[in-house]
Amino acid sequence: MAAPVAAGGGTVTRRLLLGAAGGLRLRAARGFRTAGVLQGEDESCTAEPAGDVVNVVFIDRSGRRIPVQGRVGEDVLRLAQRHDIELEGACEASLACSTCHVYVSQELLDKLPVPDEREEDMLDLAPQLQENSRLGCQIILTKELEGAVFTLPKITRNFYVDGHVPKPH
Numbered sequence: 047m048a049a050p051v052a053a054g055g056g057t058v059t060r061r062l063l064l065g066a067a068g069g070l071r072l073r074a075a076r077g078f079r080t081a082g083v084l085q086g087e088d089e090s091c092t093a094e095p096a097g098d099v100v101n102v103v104f105i106d107r108s109g110r111r112i113p114v115q116g117r118v119g120e121d122v123l124r125l126a127q128r129h130d131i132e133l134e135g136a137c138e139a140s141l142a143c144s145t146c147h148v149y150v151s152q153e154l155l156d157k158l159p160v161p162d163e164r165e166e167d168m169l170d171l172a173p174q175l176q177e178n179s180r181l182g183c184q185i186i187l188t189k190e191l192e193g194a195v196f197t198l199p200k201i202t203r204n205f206y207v208d209g210h211v212p213k214p215h
């Protein structure tokens with residue numbers, strides 16, 4: 047028997063199992079977690095934010111400051127892609143790469159949830175790792191992140207080849 051349980055941004059299924067003695071035990075089934083708001087088919091990736099707005103700044107690889115507005119609940123990877131900032135996201139936010147690696151402004155780092163083990167594992171693959179390194183796909187905008195600065199590392203371990211520029215779906 048399986049019962050959905052809300053967890054984080056997605057759903058995890060927990061299974062009830064009959065033990066050898068006839069008692070019930072809970073076992074976590076393998077599941078997945080979503081990292082933010084997904085774009086609908088008729089929702090434009092370039093639409094202006096609706097609802098609660100968060101103002102943040104990206105600093106690109108050349109040092110240029112790019113102020114942008116995001117929506118509460120949006121992840122930093124999709125926000126960057128929506129504003130044509132070169133943050134790759136090769137795995138499309140499935141926690142299978144480190145190409146959306148960013149540095150978070152030190153004063154706001156403590157306002158983020160602690161990275162889980164899967165994010166830590168992917169960060170271990172990122173070049174130029176720092177104490178304030180996070181994956182953009184795992185940073186969900188909240189009002190507390192107003193004024194946050196996300197700096198792109200000078201280099202990344204890019205999974206695309208031949209000059210391919212990724213486009214969000």
